[in-house]
Amino acid sequence: MKLPEAKNQFISSWGAFGTHWGINRTMAQIHALLMISADPLTQDDIMEELEISRGNVNMNIRELISWGLVERVILPGERREYFNAEKDIWKVATQIIRERKKRELDPMLKLLAQLENIDGDKKDKQVKQFTETVSGIRKFGKHADQVLELMVKADENWFLGNLLKLLK
């Protein structure tokens, strides 16, 4: 397979992959394109390569920047802005984990804490099941939170190396 075809395949499946993770297709495609580009690209490069509108590129680029996955690059003597993606996949993953934790897990845990103590007969079957389910999810979430916290702080090889050694 030649580079252009491989590029297209990668971009397209990274895009599809993204949709399963609550990320829109185009944002994931732009991310994919930037990850495999040796040099930073302009908005126009991206528009042309992915055949999408300027507004679309602009919005999704800004979203990628807010996720900490892409940075603006100013090349000396150039008027236009360039965009560059973090290419170290470990950094990409920890950055995504960090953001999703902040945006989703933390608020969920906060809510569950509130729901754990409800008024009513603790002997009642429905009350009991509700409390048990909520507290089970909360405990699990707290564990996950700790594990993810360690993961984002740890160095790749150290963490996975030790983990796999331990568990083998």
Next chain:
Amino acid sequence: MKLPEAKNQFISSWGAFGTHWGINRTMAQIHALLMISADPLTQDDIMEELEISRGNVNMNIRELISWGLVERVILPGERREYFNAEKDIWKVATQIIRERKKRELDPMLKLLAQLENIDGDKKDKQVKQFTETVSGIRKFGKHADQVLELMVKADENWFLGNLLKLLK
């Protein structure tokens, strides 16, 4: 807070949570409802509780069954089918991991393997960056695959207990 209000809050935020994970809102809400119900429910119970149509309930219930998160229950002497959700959150999580691994991670790894060897000048900057990115993602994916595999097979306390002890 009283049970009914707490229930609604839980269902509604579990639904919102689901949408961030590529699961549709209603499916997640039905799942939430079944997880906090002490007893199995019928399609009509779910329709009434969530104020949604019969077809909607039916489709999403079947989807939950295909994910292995909900089971059909036949109560003796009852004509109608009842539905019951797995309530052990560890089992729920491992089941979701198992399915998503199968549906998403495995196919992605297969594709990346194909893309790792492309025709062309290995010295070319673009070819080099493409290959590096793809192989980096693939290596990471394979690690993740192993970790998830172990996680799915391990017992909750054993796994998290050891992991946290090691990393503290």
Next chain:
DNA sequence: CTTTATTTTCAAAATATTTTGAAAATTCAA
């Protein structure tokens, strides 16, 4: 300042997803 290149915004259009509800299929009891 004025002009021109570039980026950003956002209402409207296009597309995609979800939901409904009624008809068809199935299941079970009599």
Next chain:
DNA sequence: TTGAATTTTCAAAATATTTTGAAAATAAAG
């Protein structure tokens, strides 16, 4: 069998999301 209860299907409608593109805003150069 037959018929009533129940479940399933799926085209059409409703809703939600994404994309466009042109106008407004901003930034740099002359």
